[in-house]
Amino acid sequence: MNVMKIGFIGLGRMGMPMAQNLLKAGFPVTVWGRTSSKLQPAIDSGAQTSPSPKDLAAICDLIALCVTDTNAVESVIFGADGIEAGGSAGKTVIDFSTIHPDGAKQFGNRLRESCGMGWVDAPVSGGPGGAEAGTLAIMAGGKAADIDAVRPIMPAISGLFTHMGPAGAGLVTKLCNQMIINASLAGIAEALTLAANYGIDANTLPDALTGGWADSPLLQSHARRMAKGGDEKPMGGMWLKDMDLACDVGRHTKTPLPVTSLVTEMCRMSRERTGDGTQIGIMRLYADKAL
Numbered sequence: 001m002n003v004m005k006i007g008f009i010g011l012g013r014m015g016m017p018m019a020q021n022l023l024k025a026g027f028p029v030t031v032w033g034r035t036s037s038k039l040q041p042a043i044d045s046g047a048q049t050s051p052s053p054k055d056l057a058a059i060c061d062l063i064a065l066c067v068t069d070t071n072a073v074e075s076v077i078f079g080a081d082g083i084e085a086g087g088s089a090g091k092t093v094i095d096f097s098t099i100h101p102d103g104a105k106q107f108g109n110r111l112r113e114s115c116g117m118g119w120v121d122a123p124v125s126g127g128p129g130g131a132e133a134g135t136l137a138i139m140a141g142g143k144a145a146d147i148d149a150v151r152p153i154m155p156a157i158s159g160l161f162t163h164m165g166p167a168g169a170g171l172v173t174k175l176c177n178q179m180i181i182n183a184s185l186a187g188i189a190e191a192l193t194l195a196a197n198y199g200i201d202a203n204t205l206p207d208a209l210t211g212g213w214a215d216s217p218l219l220q221s222h223a224r225r226m227a228k229g230g231d232e233k234p235m236g237g238m239w240l241k242d243m244d245l246a247c248d249v250g251r252h253t254k255t256p257l258p259v260t261s262l263v264t265e266m267c268r269m270s271r272e273r274t275g276d277g278t279q280i281g282i283m284r285l286y287a288d289k290a291l
């Protein structure tokens with residue numbers, strides 16, 4: 001039996017452990033990155049390297065991406081020496097990045113028309129911990145034949161893989177995931193602040209609410225970190241990127257998103273004022289009486 005050859009581009013916090021899990025499962029993996037020094041952990045785990053996305057696509061069956069945003073995906077596929085130039089029918093791109101669903105649709109159609117490659121958008125949930133453990137929840141969009149082509153790698157990286165519909169549907173599902181998480185976290189931040197202002201130790205809230213209807217993994221993990229005062233490193237702009245994408249899809253589909261819009265602006269305000277556009281930054285806004 002031929003072993004599927006995998007190419008991996010985007011070896012960051014998420015992509016590196018995913019690529020390493022594929023290597024551990026016995027898949028041959030070839031990597032490319034614009035910053036070659038950052039590829040070393042993958043090389044140490046047994047990966048080969050390629051001089052360009054084009055060369056990588058020419059020798060691999062399945063090309064996985066886990067880069068920052070829509071522009072980054074477009075540039076590695078369609079830029080100079082991009083994947084498109086080395087691709088052909090029978091090969092598939094699987095994009096694990098969180099990008100605009102309309103971009104995914106366009107990239108999938110363009111790839112199929114220009115070189116015959118298949119496309120699956122497969123954004124992930126579970127964070128770097130889930131990537132390391134190989135338990136990511138993956139929500140996929142694409143044609144049934146392309147989904148079948150990527151299924152063999154799922155046991156190595158995912159605890160749950162769900163086909164949600166055509167190209168773009170995986171990404172809209174991921175944006176729903178982000179909407180639910182961020183709206184819940186804003187509510188938790190507000191509740192912790194009310195408790196603290198009443199003189200209750202906010203650290204005791206997650207314990208006191210355990211097992212009730214407000215209990216959740218978010219209450220048990222994030223709320224504890226938020227209650228401690230958030231001395232963590234700012235987490236950058238990814239949360240805001242995802243919320244802006246959700247708002248944009250809301251506008252295109254004429255779906256009013258009042259809660260998501262409000263929470264998005266809270267993330268933006270917290271990034272502007274605290275350098276952290278996540279729930280920890282939102283908690284700081286409450287603590288500083290900036291809301």
Ligand SMILES: NC(=O)c1ccc[n+]([C@@H]2O[C@H](COP(=O)([O-])OP(=O)(O)OC[C@H]3O[C@@H](n4cnc5c(N)ncnc54)[C@H](OP(=O)(O)O)[C@@H]3O)[C@@H](O)[C@H]2O)c1
Pocket residue numbers: 009010011012013014015033034035038066067068069071072073075076096097098099124125126127128238
């Ligand atoms: N972190 C999370 O908790 C999490 C959870 C779920 C989903 N995601 C999504 O997963 C994706 C990756 O996130 P991450 O946290 O792994 O990000 P990251 O650590 O910043 O890694 C991003 C990777 O993309 C590469 N890259 C960016 N722009 C590129 C370009 N134009 N050409 C080539 N390579 C490029 C970077 O290369 P360089 O090293 O050369 O910059 C880096 O390897 C994002 O779409 C994010 O929204 C993240």
